[in-house]
Amino acid sequence: MADQDQLIQEIQNKFNALGEDPKAYLEGLLHSKPVNYWDYIQTDSLLSLQKPRTDFKDEIVFIIYHQVTELVLKLMNHEAQQIVADDTPDVDVFKDKINRLSRYTDMLITSFDVMRDGMSYEDYNKFRMSLTPASGFQSVQFRYLELYSTPIYNLLRTEKDVREIEEMPLEEIFEHIYWKSAGRDKKTKEKTLTLRLFEEKYQDELIGMAQELKGRTIQERYQKLGAKDKDLKTAMRKFDHLYNVAWPLVHLRTAEHYLESEGKPKAATGGSAWKRYLHPNYQKRVFFPDVWDDVDILDYEPAKAHESH
Numbered sequence: 001m002a003d004q005d006q007l008i009q010e011i012q013n014k015f016n017a018l019g020e021d022p023k024a025y026l027e028g029l030l031h032s033k034p035v036n037y038w039d040y041i042q043t044d045s046l047l048s049l050q051k052p053r054t055d056f057k058d059e060i061v062f063i064i065y066h067q068v069t070e071l072v073l074k075l076m077n078h079e080a081q082q083i084v085a086d087d088t089p090d091v092d093v094f095k096d097k098i099n100r101l102s103r104y105t106d107m108l109i110t111s112f113d114v115m116r117d118g119m120s121y122e123d124y125n126k127f128r129m130s131l132t133p134a135s136g137f138q139s140v141q142f143r144y145l146e147l148y149s150t151p152i153y154n155l156l157r158t159e160k161d162v163r164e165i166e167e168m169p170l171e172e173i174f175e176h177i178y179w180k181s182a183g184r185d186k187k188t189k190e191k192t193l194t195l196r197l198f199e200e201k202y203q204d205e206l207i208g209m210a211q212e213l214k215g216r217t218i219q220e221r222y223q224k225l226g227a228k229d230k231d232l233k234t235a236m237r238k239f240d241h242l243y244n245v246a247w248p249l250v251h252l253r254t255a256e257h258y259l260e261s262e263g264k265p266k267a268a269t270g271g272s273a274w275k276r277y278l279h280p281n282y283q284k285r286v287f288f289p290d291v292w293d294d295v296d297i298l299d300y301e302p303a304k305a306h307e308s309h
Ligand code: HEM
Pocket: 065, 066, 069, 070, 115, 134, 135, 136, 137, 138, 139, 142, 179, 182, 251, 254, 255, 258, 259, 268, 269, 270, 271, 272, 273, 274, 278
């Protein structure tokens, strides 16, 4: 560590270089109050963000767990954004970031019991009725992460071939994204209110993002690395599996617990054909197709990965 005189000299150099008087800043330091935990972490603001719509006690559990998830997703998008921003990635840094994404996804998976077992079944089925047409389906951070992770054509549900898609404007391509299928009425095929409101708020932003990310998604960065690094491949598989199979499964099991454990499936607040739609076997969502050359993402067992790779 620099000694005190050297430190003061460096501070003076810094402000001189900015054309500022170092003395004014040193005096400011003398008078400034100590930093407090609650100011830095914004505790009061965080704790004021829960606004239940009913008097059921467990509604707070539901709200806060969603907020925790959104914060974790923010951490994930923060890593994903750094990966796509780096034109000349280093294999070890890349691997470290993918491992971070897996670690965060693991947090979401292992904590999902808070939803599955941590709310009263009866209360949940009452307070959820006051939330229609809102749905986790409208979480834009899930969609950001998808766009960061993989080229748009890996997110489509269409019979059209790649060349046909490449010629279409993004606005049209977006109509074929897999999640739009959850936002159409089963009979009339009209878009549900849940989807229409989401599109109104976020569609332009998402299209802009997809445009900017062309050729730079995590999948494309990985391809460019041309990595023969087995650990990186294992890391990619692990994240892809955790995010696109393991999380959807714990989420689906929770939906089944609340929405169909007492007889016939109930309609979800977002109005989708959720039992089919949410199942990874139906979604077949894969961010990194290249790493699944010898095993299907659905059959992958991350715990055994280190034995075979
Ligand atoms: C009791 C807890 C939960 C139940 C019963 C539940 C149920 C559902 C259902 C039925 C859907 C399908 C869309 C619809 O028709 O509404 C859905 C979608 C979704 N939910 Fe949940 N959910 C729960 C908790 C959560 C939590 C904590 C999150 C975290 C933010 C979340 C995120 C999502 C996402 C991202 C989708 C869209 C998935 C996709 O497009 O593949 N859900 N949820």
